[in-house]
Amino acid sequence: MAEHARSDLADRLFQAHVAHELSAWRGERGRQRLAGLVDTFWDWAERTTLTELVDCDTMGGAAERLVLDLDLPDQLGGVIGGIADDLVRLDVNRDTRVRDVIDQSLFDEGVTLAVELETLRARLVQRLLKSPVYTALASDILYQGIKDYIFSDSGAIRSIPGVSRLVKGSSSAVSRRMPGLEAQVESRVKAYIEANTARTLARTETYLLESLDGDRLRALADEIWRAAADKPLSIADAIDSDELQRLVDYGLQVWRSLRETEYLGVMIDQGVQMFFARHGDDTLAELMRHVGLEREVLAGEVAALAPDIIDGLAETGLLETWVRAQLADFYDSDAFAAVMRGDD
Known part of the structure; x- marks a missing residue:
């Protein structure tokens, strides 16, 4: 892509296009756009099989990288242990039978x-x-x-x-x-x-x-x-914070050790292959239905969550940054410059 100094007309077109996109993602227009995207996605998922989207080897490689190769930071144990301890100490555990x-x-x-x-x-x-x-x-x-x-x-x-x-x-x-x-x-x-x-x-x-x-x-x-039946769920009296943290740390050590074994790699590889053998010809919509995700459920969750997320992206400036970067790629291209010159 060659960069060009935009003419006044090109820049006004670019700025208008940015404003249009930012408006189209928010408010009622944004909700309509999201609903349309969900419908388009689901119609595509109804006619697209798993193997048409991704092959078994690619999926197996991704699974192995995520499970076997992804580094677990040292502070992860503290994060998990802290959350677990907070949950254990909640009053609701003592009040719930x-x-x-x-x-x-x-x-x-x-x-x-x-x-x-x-x-x-x-x-x-x-x-x-x-x-x-x-x-x-x-x-x-x-x-x-x-x-x-x-x-x-x-x-x-x-x-x-x-x-x-x-x-x-x-x-x-x-x-x-x-x-x-x-x-x-x-x-x-x-x-x-x-x-x-x-x-x-x-x-x-x-x-x-x-x-x-x-x-x-x-x-x-x-x-x-x-x-x-009438005992409280609380285990706070049976385990203190230090003991819980030590158990979490030990569990992560076991997981790190397991990841280094050939056994886990074989299990992941065979698991992915067996899944593709059974479900590779299923459509993506069928696979989503296996876990209870229907079109209406997806549409409802998108309608509930996406507007707030998009508003947050807009208010923090990231949405405009993304839109500008995406559109600038075209407005600074040779193809756009040729259109502006009237080239055939």
């Missing part, structure tokens, strides 16, 4: 769903009991329980002939008078638990699956609802 935000009928539907998903329930129980973490936890609990029972002042050790006489006021005397007894008991108890953990967990699995039948689940759910 659980039943005010969770309808009992909806809770009951969730219970019914849990009862009906019997196969899923059994699968979750089986996976939990086969978890190494759960196995270790269960073994430790069993060991501590048996040990405490044996060596407690009212435990099994008092019933052993000869040993009970050694215990005067406390079973701690056993360890002093019979060195090594506690270590022997510990090793034998641990050996027994390790040898029988699988069998014990298998029995536990059977017991849990039999116990978590429909009637018992409903009874348990009723107890939970009665205990929680």
Whole structure:
């Protein structure tokens, strides 16, 4: 584009055009223009498919850049933590009960769903009991329980002939008078638990699956609802500001670490490809309808939000700056100069 010194006529045309555009974006004219733009956009969206607008590779690249490459500033944790803390401390949390935000009928539907998903329930129980973490936890609990029972002042050790006489006021005397007894008991108890953990967990699995039948689940759910329904939503007494901030900071650390893994990149890439495979031939209007966005909804939101935004842009000078920059590109062009000269 070549820049030209505008003639007086060209400059007057330019200024008039700027004034026209600024007026056309505001007031009743602006609302009519916006409504027309929404209609034009929706008509286009009704006949344009996703793949006609953008291809899968381009969308996948954008998703990876936004999720994997976009830097998260250090102050983000403080911003999120501050907002979260403000929300946690709101009085409305103390004034609002659980039943005010969770309808009992909806809770009951969730219970019914849990009862009906019997196969899923059994699968979750089986996976939990086969978890190494759960196995270790269960073994430790069993060991501590048996040990405490044996060596407690009212435990099994008092019933052993000869040993009970050694215990005067406390079973701690056993360890002093019979060195090594506690270590022997510990090793034998641990050996027994390790040898029988699988069998014990298998029995536990059977017991849990039999116990978590429909009637018992409903009874348990009723107890939970009665205990929680009138409790306030506030967790302010359970967590202070520093603890909340530390949790937020840790969550961001986990997210940063996850972003560096190959796993997340593969998931994003495959997710985009699967979405295009299923919905690439859908029109943009159909995709918007999938999330509840109809023409009337879009038009209503644009009518409600856009005028105030445009007024703000105008009052701060940005709207005029944009309009002038857009129009000046044409008024300073060779094409406009040729028209002004009357060239064919």
